[in-house]
Amino acid sequence: MSACDQTWSPIFPKAKHRKKIKGRSGHVRRPRRKAEDTRAEILDMAERVFTERGIAGSSIAHVAQALGMSPANVFKHFHSKVALADAICQRSIENMAAQLQALNVEEPAPDRLRSVAHQLMAMHLAAFKTAPYMIEMLLILSETEMASGARYGEMIEGLFAELIQHGVDSGVYHCRNISARSRAVAAAFVTTLHPIFLVRTPMDELQSRCDEIVELVNIALQNPLAK
Numbered sequence: 001m002s003a004c005d006q007t008w009s010p011i012f013p014k015a016k017h018r019k020k021i022k023g024r025s026g027h028v029r030r031p032r033r034k035a036e037d038t039r040a041e042i043l044d045m046a047e048r049v050f051t052e053r054g055i056a057g058s059s060i061a062h063v064a065q066a067l068g069m070s071p072a073n074v075f076k077h078f079h080s081k082v083a084l085a086d087a088i089c090q091r092s093i094e095n096m097a098a099q100l101q102a103l104n105v106e107e108p109a110p111d112r113l114r115s116v117a118h119q120l121m122a123m124h125l126a127a128f129k130t131a132p133y134m135i136e137m138l139l140i141l142s143e144t145e146m147a148s149g150a151r152y153g154e155m156i157e158g159l160f161a162e163l164i165q166h167g168v169d170s171g172v173y174h175c176r177n178i179s180a181r182s183r184a185v186a187a188a189f190v191t192t193l194h195p196i197f198l199v200r201t202p203m204d205e206l207q208s209r210c211d212e213i214v215e216l217v218n219i220a221l222q223n224p225l226a227k
Helices: 003-008 035-053 060-067 071-077 081-102 109-130 133-141 147-169 178-188 195-200 203-222
Strands: none
Touching: 035 060, 035 071, 035 081, 035 133, 060 071, 060 081, 081 109, 081 133, 081 147, 109 147, 109 195, 109 203, 147 178, 178 203
8 A cells, every 4th residue: 555545544544533532531632732821721710710619619620620631731830729829819910000000190199199099999899809719819828928929019019109209200299218108108008908908898988098098198298308
């Protein structure tokens, strides 16, 4: 039989007619994909599993089963459930950072701080309402030193640093060490951003608390003697 005949022989069927081969674990072997695509797919499914089962009731095996792949494939990308949760948090933080970058607040410094503070609180509230498991996840990650925690701190402090710098440039705020002041301002707004306060405090109280903190920060930053 010639090589040409072999091409059409039942012994050498075309690739598209070949059956999917199952691995030893019984999972159907999936086509090779880019690592970043597989990683994104795992994160999407993990969010669904965490929403349905909660963090404590979920495992890497549950995520793998929902995806139709072996747990080993998930472990290739995330070495633990905590690492998986950390990656989900990082992705959410980057989405929030993009929303903050898109804010176009054309107001003088004191009013700009109030507008941004309220919008930031609204973003946090919306995030926790659409993904309740985020609260449990953040509590778990708060006891570890994960990348998402550092990234979140950088995002919030960077936001307030830009607001303070704008106020200084416009002659409204007085501040020599903007980096130190931005950390202090970020700490002041914890009670309007932390999930524990957001879920346990009535909305009207959160709104008034945010206004009070904004007023306090504006007074401090506008004082020429407190540089």
